[in-house]
Amino acid sequence: MKHVLGAVCGASCLLLAVPAMAETTLTIATVNNGDMIRMQGLTGEFTKKNPDITVKWVTLEENVLRQRVTTDIATKGGQFDVLTIGTYEVPIWAKKGWLVPLANLGADYDVADLLPKIKDAVSADGKLYAAPFYGESSMVMYRTDLFEKAGLKMPEKPTWDFVIDAAKKLTDKSGGTYGICLRGKAGWGENMAFLSAMANSYGARWFDEKWAPQFNTPEWKTTLTTYVNLMKEAGPPGASSNGFNENLALFNAGKCAMWIDATVAASFVTNPKDSKVADKVGFALAPNTGLGKNANWLWAWNLAIPAGSKKTEAAEKFIAWATSKDYTKLVASKEGWANVPPGTRTSLYQNPDYLKVAPFAKLTLASIDAADPNKPTVKPVPYVGVQYAAIPEFQGIGTQVGQQFSAALAGSMTVDAALTAAQSATEREMKRAGYIK
């Protein structure tokens, strides 16, 4: 009996001792993209260095996470200590006072090493409100074997005329090869990300300086007509339901001669484990029309601290660790240089080990440099953001407009009707929100 009592006492002492050692528990919300999953897997390395901190993860799909995190931050629920948010949220949330500025990332963090465009995207009033975890732009991925066979040569900075012409020439519908695969699925982060960037290259913009919607301009008409016609002639069937994943599957299966999408896809399509065409992929900048803007976007997933967190010190320690140069080295040592999170630091693009294994590195960097969230369009605009306008109303408006454009692609609506519907929907929402009278 004594033994049993002793054992029980011992066990309870042990149980009591564990929480005493781990004083702070961080709850981290993140999206379930490959790079974040890898970070989750390496948590042990962080807690080994910081034995007084334990980490709990909430990993969710992007859209679910956005809703989940927004509810919590808007009600000051205080459920999370570190959030993973996009470049779209950072300026809006910073303005509302929902984020803690990151001032203590440590002496060796080297803020100056962050890519300037990405750093701008996560700063407001000169203060850093989030630390970029990985950044991306968009570019053209193309099949070098098909181009060679057709006697075509992809320029490093292709024009839309060249891309359209090549797409038509490379289409072999009976053989199941399509000249170009583009996003068509409705959503502000799906087809509208691509179409807004494409429209920028054609000189269009979402709003003029006084926030008046611009879908009734000839630039938007040219953009949408070109897109719909191109996809009709050289795109895969059912393109209006294709998003990133569907196009990735098509490209990996060898069905697309070209695909314009996120730079992060480059590591997927060149990975022989996932792709049938891994050794036949070339890269080029997103197309332009000679107006000075390419059809590429800019996005980064960033780590930030919500204003409701009571553990800011530990949270900042974690953020500094996960976005540091040392973290990059840690991933490289465990999983190889090809798997490090790209697009945030200048030093990565000067690292010969990385450049050797990432044939897409040069183009990724060039694409990020070519996008400017502060001056996204040919004509001046009142908003920040390349493929979005960083205002809270944009998610709703972008998705509504995306549905009209997806319908135009599916053929259930004409281009003109889609543009008229987009214009009136956007006008209505902007009036309701008080931007225009």
Next chain:
Amino acid sequence: MARMATTRRVAISTAAAWLFGFLIFFPILWMGLASFKTELEAFAIPPSFLFFHWTTENYATVQERSDYLHHAMNSIIIAGGSTLIALLIAIPAAWSMAFSPTKRTKDILLWMLSTKMMPPVGVLVPIYLIYKTFGLLDSRIGLVLILCLGNLPIVIWMLFTYFKEIPRDILEAARMDGATIGRELVYVLTPMAIPGLASTLLLNLILAWNEAFWTLNLSTSSAAPLTTFIASYSSPEGLFWAKLSAASTLAIAPILVLGWFSQKQLVRGLTFGAVK
């Protein structure tokens, strides 16, 4: 001749039943198969049905990445707890409405159902604030409460219709034979109500098990059930179909097994009774 026609008819209807059964089961089967494929094979076109390289790698990855047992335990507690509490409240409510209805019974029933007519997202923010105030965010009790309240109207409606079908004549006959209220309850009413109770219980359990709005929005990690476990594998950027399938298969496995076993009891219960 007549016998041949009957045999043929039986054969055709059996084949049709199997075909429909297969069609309905196909998505689950496909998910199960995909969970044993590699990521490359999972999205291969044309898809391979059975002749692919079978692997359990996805299950290993899923197990390594997330704590399945923790989520499964939460699911069991949340779904089981909310169902039991809902039944405890709903049985007396449905009973009194079925056996001693008043003028307002129908209105009350409709009012109860009307609470299901609003999309839950409409009350997300108020509920979130209430839960925050009472410290119920990310707690099992909080999820048990919200799922119980959410499913209560359906439980009451189902039980009400089952109880209403119990003929009063049988009760009267029992009384004529001199049964006391206690005996009446135990020997007459309970056996007749059991099939109704069992199917309500099972349906409510499945609804609570699969509920993915409140469980995702009101939990973070401690109380997170299997719905959040699945949600962590669906991704718009990157192909993780095989892993998602493995996670989904694991998530539905307990409830599928439960349904499989209780199916016989349910069917027997439904066809077992004094009048039916």
